[in-house]
Amino acid sequence: MRVIIVGAGPAGLVLAHALLRAGIDDFVVLERRSDVVEASGAGLGLWPHSVRVLDQLGNGLLEAAQKMAPRMEKSLRLGAKGEVILETNLFSQIEENHGHPFMLFERARLIQLLHAHLPNASTRIHTNKHVTSLSQTPSAITVSCADGTSYTGSIVLGADGVHSTIRRLLLPALRTPFTATYQCLFGTSPLPALLPPGEMTELASGPLSIQILTTPTLAVWFLYLRHPTPRPPSTSSYPDAEMHALAARYAAHAASHSGLLFRDLWDSRIRAKLVDLEEGVLRTWSAGRAALVGDAAHKMASNLALGANSAVESAVVLVNGLRALVQREGPEPGAEGVRAVLEGWQREREGRVGWCVWVSGSMLGWAGWLNWGLWFLGLFGAAGDERLVADVVLPWVARDGVVLDFVPETGGKVGRVPWTHASPELLN
Numbered sequence: 108m109r110v111i112i113v114g115a116g117p118a119g120l121v122l123a124h125a126l127l128r129a130g131i132d133d134f135v136v137l138e139r140r141s142d143v144v145e146a147s148g149a150g151l152g153l154w155p156h157s158v159r160v161l162d163q164l165g166n167g168l169l170e171a172a173q174k175m176a177p178r179m180e181k182s183l184r185l186g187a188k189g190e191v192i193l194e195t196n197l198f199s200q201i202e203e204n205h206g207h208p209f210m211l212f213e214r215a216r217l218i219q220l221l222h223a224h225l226p227n228a229s230t231r232i233h234t235n236k237h238v239t240s241l242s243q244t245p246s247a248i249t250v251s252c253a254d255g256t257s258y259t260g261s262i263v264l265g266a267d268g269v270h271s272t273i274r275r276l277l278l279p280a281l282r283t284p285f286t287a288t289y290q291c292l293f294g295t296s297p298l299p300a301l302l303p304p305g306e307m308t309e310l311a312s313g314p315l316s317i318q319i320l321t322t323p324t325l326a327v328w329f330l331y332l333r334h335p336t337p338r339p340p341s342t343s344s345y346p347d348a349e350m351h352a353l354a355a356r357y358a359a360h361a362a363s364h365s366g367l368l369f370r371d372l373w374d375s376r377i378r379a380k381l382v383d384l385e386e387g388v389l390r391t392w393s394a395g396r397a398a399l400v401g402d403a404a405h406k407m408a409s410n411l412a413l414g415a416n417s418a419v420e421s422a423v424v425l426v427n428g429l430r431a432l433v434q435r436e437g438p439e440p441g442a443e444g445v446r447a448v449l450e451g452w453q454r455e456r457e458g459r460v461g462w463c464v465w466v467s468g469s470m471l472g473w474a475g476w477l478n479w480g481l482w483f484l485g486l487f488g489a490a491g492d493e494r495l496v497a498d499v500v501l502p503w504v505a506r507d508g509v510v511l512d513f514v515p516e517t518g519g520k521v522g523r524v525p526w527t528h529a530s531p532e533l534l535n
């Protein structure tokens with residue numbers, strides 16, 4: 108089975124690693140950029156269930172990630188002026204509960220990790236390949252690129268992001284698949300003296316939320332602003348002038364509990380970008396021999412760090428299905444077999460991913476109310492035991508994460524909360 112992956116983001120690169128693990132090594136990754144690793148974006152956090160998948164993917168990914176990701180410790184929920192409402196050792200609790208830690212990466216470094224550890228990456232990944240068209244027959248599928256080259260295979264996996272070309276080609280009648288309730292101004296700055304490393308602060312102030320995660324050298328920050336009403340998202344980032352105007356509007360706003368103002372982050376920024384945060388899940392994830400994986404099919408607000416983690420999960424379930432298909436039908440599965448796997452994959456994934464979209468949007472929308480609720484519970488000591496969020500809310504995120512159903516974990520870890528899905532090793 109020849110697989111054509113379009114896009115070398117988190118979804119495309121995890122698909123590549125997982126296909127190799129499944130013994131499906133006839134694949135190619137087409138990436139429109141000239142370099143797979145681009146110095147863009149802010150932070151990208153992997154939850155423990157995705158760390159588990161890194162372990163299964165092998166090729167030294169887990170060990171390299173462990174060396175790279177700094178230790179996260181505390182979480183602070185703040186009121187509008189930066190006053191502390193709840194302080195917990197959230198990240199240590201997550202690790203106690205799920206065995207693996209929450210790993211925070213600079214986005215480019217995570218991509219670099221996935222790229223550098225893919226065997227024969229230079230022959231498998233083709234850059235400067237901007238896919239522009241697609242055609243299929245019952246027995247094969249072909250994509251063509253802007254440079255005139257084309258690639259034919261048994262299946263095309265469109266891992267080409269939220270503004271997916273493959274989605275537009277497969278589902279031309281679909282105009283605006285997602286809505287935007289929030290704008291997000293995000294960036295990175297050198298770690299300010301007023302912030303300790305290993306901390307996450309989340310400040311809620313009416314329609315505004317400011318989230319900061321710190322490493323020993325960096326502050327990764329997000330300023331979320333609710334639109335007056337949800338609207339179709341803009342298809343690219345906002346012009347610089349609008350970004351500067353928004354930053355100026357909130358320059359004097361408190362950003363943390365330690366007297367840090369938003370302007371302290373903004374003025375020292377390494378990079379920043381203003382985007383709409385798309386949210387939603389497509390009704391149709393595949394057509395014939397092509398499927399949409401990751402942000403191309405499901406997109407959520409970034410506050411709970413679930414977008415790339417959901418892309419990893421979708422890639423994992425899809426490769427489980429493709430491997431089983433090849434075992435059943437041999438290396439050249441028929442159109443009906445492919446269709447059945449792709450439809451079954453969507454059915455398996457859409458409930459959980461819909462929940463991830465909902466919970467991310469809700470936690471952002473209710474941030475102020477959540478703070479009041481936690482403050483109120485704190486009066487009775489209920490939040491004071493400080494495990495409430497880690498023990499009651501977050502297990503829903505990590506516990507149900509999926510795994511490759513044919514690869515054991517080498518460093519398998521189980522915390523206080525058992526995994527819903529056992530890897531083969533743990534089944535024996």
Ligand SMILES: Cc1cc2nc3c(=O)[nH]c(=O)nc-3n(C[C@H](O)[C@H](O)[C@H](O)COP(=O)(O)OP(=O)(O)OC[C@H]3O[C@@H](n4cnc5c(N)ncnc54)[C@H](O)[C@@H]3O)c2cc1C
Pocket residue numbers: 113114115116117118119137138139140149150151152153236237238239266267268269271272273291293329382400401402403409411412413414415416417418
């Ligand atoms: C501010 C912000 C912070 C975030 N933080 C987190 C976080 O902490 N944790 C988390 O899990 N998620 C986070 N996310 C979400 C996460 O970034 C996405 O969910 C994730 O990148 C999706 O991966 P993907 O591979 O589906 O798409 P993308 O990362 O968008 O990758 C798509 C790739 O396809 C390529 N491509 C596009 N079109 C074509 C074409 N026509 N031909 C060839 N190649 C093409 C692109 O160049 C790109 O390399 C965040 C998002 C934002 C906006």
